[in-house]
Amino acid sequence: MxxxxxxxxxxxxxxxxxxxxxxxxxxxxxxxxxxxxxxxxxxxxxxxxxxxxxxxxxxxxxxxxxxxxxxxxxxxxxxxxxxxxxMGGQQEPFQFSPKPPTVVMMVGLQGAGKTTTAGKLASFMKKKENKRPLLVAADVYRPAAINQLQTIGKQLDFPVYSLGTEANPVDIAKQAVEQAILDGRDLVIIDTAGRLHVDEVLMTELKNIKAAVNPTEILFTVDAMTGQDAVNVAQSFNEQLGITGVILTKLDGDTRGGAALSIRSVIGKPIKFTGQGEKLEDFEPFYPDRMASRILGMGDMLTLIERAQQDFDETKAAEMAEKIRENTFNFNDFIEQMDQLTNMGPMEDLLKMIPGMSNLPGMDKLKIDPKDIAHMKAIVLSMTPKERENPDLLSQSRRKRIAKGSARSLAEVNRMIKQFNESREMMNKMSKGNFSGMEGLLGQGPKGKMGKMAMQQMARRMNKKNKKKKK
Structure with missing residues (x-):
């Protein structure tokens, strides 16, 4: 992280x-x-x-x-x-052209993840802004880059405009924009060439593409793990091209974070997005206030809520909230919730977004093995439908049968049932805005108080939302 x-x-x-x-x-x-x-x-x-x-x-x-x-x-x-x-004070929105298509130039050094990021941006814009992207393969020096973009396009079901490795990148960009207008595509994302270092040939080509297509956004893609060097390279690109924003990739890696904290101050251009994983969905807008809260261990409830809204079915979420409040949450709900949480990303990253969680001893080294989740599911699936619906039925003899059926130890089955009961009790308290007994989790002092305030705010929002639905 x-x-x-x-x-x-x-x-x-x-x-x-x-x-x-x-x-x-x-x-x-x-x-x-x-x-x-x-x-x-x-x-x-x-x-x-x-x-x-x-x-x-x-x-x-x-x-x-x-x-x-x-x-x-x-x-x-x-x-x-x-x-x-x-880090910029507030989130800087992506700019759209008043007259479609909006043209985006993706620029940066080779190896920064530019081609993958072009696909991530296209996917994000389709989901969030209902855009119809056209991806453009303008890196003619690396056949692998063209193939990679075409593979990404196929995965996302977006067209990829390419004229092969012999064409002039400036012609490719111009013709791609013309094609987008003909096809009714309102977003053109041009994957330009990169080098291992900044050179005159690269910059001349990028300037010519910029003059030919007049992009609304020139987004500099940089690997966050390169630290201070990333800032120096960004400065060089900005001086020669006039970039409009930065996309930080590999923000989930073992990075020291220097680039994210320096780049805005040094070059005066905002970080607009971050890439935080290998999947094409691992991409989100950069919010300076939320990142500051994460760094100081105050969590990031807003991002957590947004991810939940994106991945959770709203009707099911309301039903789940009702069950938690009435204390009728059962093992069927537990399995469903576990599947939905897994879709939101690595569990350890989600836990750190909860205020106070990152203050717990050992949280920085926490890694949740997907096998552990598979084992829990095996235990639940070895229960009868009645046992899943009514956890209170689970006597010791039933637990022995479940242990045998799931190929897990009796101690593991007992431990999981105990954790389930404790979680159910805690969720029931939280849904009613009662945070007593959570001091150990949220901690004392300023961060603990901020954590409790964030939790209470979230509980109030949940209650308001559910009251509106009942009306």
Whole structure:
């Protein structure tokens, strides 16, 4: 997961001062030293770090924060706000041309994931904006890039415009836009050539394509794992092409996060999207405020809710909420929910989006093996229909039979049933806005309070939504 090291260091610095009721200037100085080291270790640009630390320090000292009733919460709030500002302040929307088609140039170095990202962007635009994309294979120097784009097009059922490896990339781009107009395609995504480094030949070709098709968006695709080098390359592309935004790929890798935190400040262009996995659905808009919350261990409930809305059937979700509230949630519902959660992405990443979860010991090393989920399903499927509908029927003799039928140990069956009952009880409390007994999960101090507030807000939303449906 991206920012793991940075997140750990920053949260450690916050927790250290969080144990104190009041904090002194010396405490603040120590914390800012930790923050500075954490950012530099994450490969954030030195000037950006210096300016960030200066701003946080000035705000913390200049607004009577140290004398307030909750100084730690105030400092965390300032760090959160400044981190958000550092990454752009607010989400920058994708620009569409007032007269279709909208033309997008995908640019960047070879190996940054540009071709896959072109497919991801096309898929995202069809789902979210109901667009009809045309993918354009303008990287004539790598036959593999053309083949890859055609494979992606086939997977997504989008046409791919190609004139092979002998044609001029500028002609390919011009003719592709003309074809899109004829076919009623309202989005043209041009996959341009990359090099292993920035050179004059590449830049001249890209400038000629830009002059020929007048793109609405020129999106620089960069591998987040390249750290500070990514910022330097982005700066070079921006100076020569005038990019409109950045797409960070491989944000799920073992990256230090320096590129994401430096790029906006250094080149003045927003990060518009991030790619966070191999699947064509692993692509989302970049929200600076949500990323800041994730880095500080406050979770990211909004993204979690959006993913849930995208992957969950709304009618079924309402039925499930009703069952949780009435405490009639059973093993059939459990299996259904598990399948839907698996579709939303790796379970450990989802858990970290819940406020307070990333503060739990060992959460940074948590990996949930898909085999464990398969084992749980095997246990549930070894129950009779009546047992699945009524978990209270599960006596010890029935559990022995289930263990034998699922080829799992009796201890494993008992453990899973116990966890199911505890989860059901906790979900029932949460659905009613009762968070007692969750202090251990959400933690104490500022992050714990923010976590509880986010949970309560979510519960209120769920209740409002269900009341409207009943009316």
């Amino acid at each position: 991206a920012f793991e090291g940075l997140s750990e260091r920053l949260q450690g610095a916050m927790t250290k001062i969080g144990r104190k009721g009041k904090i002194t200037e010396a405490d603040l100085k120590e914390m800012m030293r930790e923050v500075r080291l954490a950012l530099l270790e994450a490969d954030v640009n030195f000037k950006v770090v210096k300016e960030f630390v200066k701003k946080v320090n000035e705000r913390a000292l200049g607004s009577d924060v140290l004398e307030s009733l909750s100084p730690t919460q105030q400092v965390v709030k300032i760090v959160n706000e400044e981190l958000t500002e550092l």
